[in-house]
Amino acid sequence: MSAAAEVQALLRFLTKDARIPLAEAMPKINSLRKQQLDTPEAISKANEADLKSLFTDDKVLRQVINAAKRVSNSRKRTSTASISPASKRQRANPDAVDDEAALSLPQTDLSTDELAKVTIETNRAPLFLAFTIAVLAYTHPEQPLSSRWSLAQAVVSAGAQSKAKYIGITSGPTAEEDGWAMGQPKVKIMGREVAVMRRHVLAEPGDDEAAPTTAFWGLDLEALRKSNGPLIAGKDVRGQTGPPIHRPDAPRNYLLKSMLVVGTNIASGDDQTVADTASKKARQKEIGMKREEAAGMMLRAIDIVCQSWASTLSKEELDQRAQAWYLRVRPDVAQGQAGWGQRGEVHLEDILSFRKG
Numbered sequence: 001m002s003a004a005a006e007v008q009a010l011l012r013f014l015t016k017d018a019r020i021p022l023a024e025a026m027p028k029i030n031s032l033r034k035q036q037l038d039t040p041e042a043i044s045k046a047n048e049a050d051l052k053s054l055f056t057d058d059k060v061l062r063q064v065i066n067a068a069k070r071v072s073n074s075r076k077r078t079s080t081a082s083i084s085p086a087s088k089r090q091r092a093n094p095d096a097v098d099d100e101a102a103l104s105l106p107q108t109d110l111s112t113d114e115l116a117k118v119t120i121e122t123n124r125a126p127l128f129l130a131f132t133i134a135v136l137a138y139t140h141p142e143q144p145l146s147s148r149w150s151l152a153q154a155v156v157s158a159g160a161q162s163k164a165k166y167i168g169i170t171s172g173p174t175a176e177e178d179g180w181a182m183g184q185p186k187v188k189i190m191g192r193e194v195a196v197m198r199r200h201v202l203a204e205p206g207d208d209e210a211a212p213t214t215a216f217w218g219l220d221l222e223a224l225r226k227s228n229g230p231l232i233a234g235k236d237v238r239g240q241t242g243p244p245i246h247r248p249d250a251p252r253n254y255l256l257k258s259m260l261v262v263g264t265n266i267a268s269g270d271d272q273t274v275a276d277t278a279s280k281k282a283r284q285k286e287i288g289m290k291r292e293e294a295a296g297m298m299l300r301a302i303d304i305v306c307q308s309w310a311s312t313l314s315k316e317e318l319d320q321r322a323q324a325w326y327l328r329v330r331p332d333v334a335q336g337q338a339g340w341g342q343r344g345e346v347h348l349e350d351i352l353s354f355r356k357g
Contacts, residue, residue, distance in 0.1 A: 006038055007169055013040050016226060018067035020060060021250045023125045023156045026164055027341020028054055044068035057257050058284065103145050103248055105133070106256060106296035115301050116349040119262040120294050123343045124330050126258035129156045129251055130295070132190050134302040135322040139189070139315040147199070147215045149248035151187065154194040154218025157246065161222065167336045175221035184219060191323045195219040197243060217245035259294040262345060301348040308356040325354050 007029055014025035017040070031054050037043050043051070043064065055061040110118070132152040140148065161174040175181070181195035188194075196216040223244035305325065309318055329351055331344020 006033070008171070010038055011170065012226075013067065013071065014064070015222070017071050018060075018064045020063065021153065021157070021246075021254055022222060023129070023153070023160045023251075024060075024254045026160055026169065027123060027125065029169065030337065030340060040068040040071040044072045057253075100145050103149055103252055105145075105299055106292045108293065108296040108300045110297060110300070112304060112352065115297055115304075116352050118297055118301075118348045120259050120298055120346050120348065121262050121343055122259040122294075122298075122331065122346060123341055124333065125156060125160060125341075126255050126295075127298070127330055127346060128159065128190075128326055129153070129255050130259075130298050131302055131322050131326045132156065133251070133255070134299055135306055135319060136189065137303070138306050138310045139319050140187070143215050146248040147217065149251050150218040150246045151189055151194065151196070151216060152218075153246035153248075153251040154196070154220070155189045155192055156251065157220070157222070158192055158194055164340075167340065169337055169340060175225040178225060180221045180225050181219070185216075187216060188319070190319060190326075195221060197245060220244040220246050256292045256295050257288065258291070259298055260291055261294045261297070264290050264294075297348065298346070298351075301351045305351060305354045312356060321354075325351065328354075 010029055010032060011022075011025060014020045014028065015022050018025075020028075032038060032043070035046075035050060035054075037046055037051075048061075048065070051061060051064065055064055108115070129152055132155050133148055136143065136148040136152060140151070143151065158174075158176060161170070161176075164170045165172075165174060176195070184195040184197070186193040187196050195218075197219055199215050199217050220243075227244065302322075302325075306318065306322070309321065313321065329346055331342070331346060333339030333342040333344055
């Protein structure tokens with residue numbers, strides 16, 4: 001198998017079988033290949049500790065391990081047992097993905113001056129996602145938060161697919177170039193047009209009139225292509241027939257675990273005994289909280305900047321500015337494939353310097 005085909009097969013496994021969002025899966029490719037974990041079979045036989053170094057989130061780790069074992073066993077792959085409990089819960093409760101309260105943005109109590117002293121380590125994809133979800137509150141305020149998350153993921157995924165092709169990680173046309181967005185309505189976000197699907201959202205309980213408002217889901221074109229269409233393939237999150245969408249909970253979960261304040265102590269605790277499960281769980285919870293706090297700081301810094309310009313710039317101008325701000329503060333990484341998924345530092349002082357005046 002050629003290197004390009006190997007990469008595509010591994011990417012297909014992570015996104016389709018392990019159900020990892022594309023923007024989160026692609027940075028893992030090089031690391032997996034370096035450890036010769038380049039097939040589901042190799043992953044299924046790998047030491048869990050080695051996989052833990054790549055997939056630090058326990059839920060994602062289980063998804064990868066279970067998917068690798070399932071794909072490696074043709075009998076399991078064709079049986080109903082291959083459906084994970086998480087998938088069953090999502091089917092049983094499809095409305096969970098657009099629970100606006102559950103999709104809330106992380107917050108911080110830090111003042112602007114305190115934020116200016118913070119440096120956050122992250123890579124480019126979650127930083128771009130942070131800028132996108134923050135600016136959408138001003139450029140598309142009519143969209144409910146669930147829609148904004150879905151649209152933001154559509155933008156990030158489209159950018160990741162184009163970048164992967166440009167630096168040679170993947171080959172062939174993207175789903176968009178292949179025509180899978182043809183005829184669909186589009187919304188321009190962060191300078192990129194993404195295909196969307198209209199959804200029906202009822203007014204909040206207690207409103208004088210329960211009149212429906214029109215909103216959008218971001219279409220998952222890669223999933224649509226993998227399903228081999230037509231456009232009505234699959235079901236939407238309410239179980240209705242329709243094209244696959246970017247689920248709003250996926251980008252939120254990704255963002256909340258992708259950032260960390262520089263200088264934070266997150267010792268892995270490998271010196272602890274395996275039996276010390278309670279301590280490990282407590283430590284993992286603490287690390288998760290610190291990552292969520294870092295994401296809240298990042299979003300707050302970007303929001304302060306957007307808010308300072310919102311009354312002066314048009315929505316189109318603010319969208320253009322947000323693109324430029326991201327480009328100026330994104331982490332410096334190596335060129336080409338070597339820099340894919342590479343982490344770097346972002347100084348919130350640099351972001352806050354974009355405030356009006």
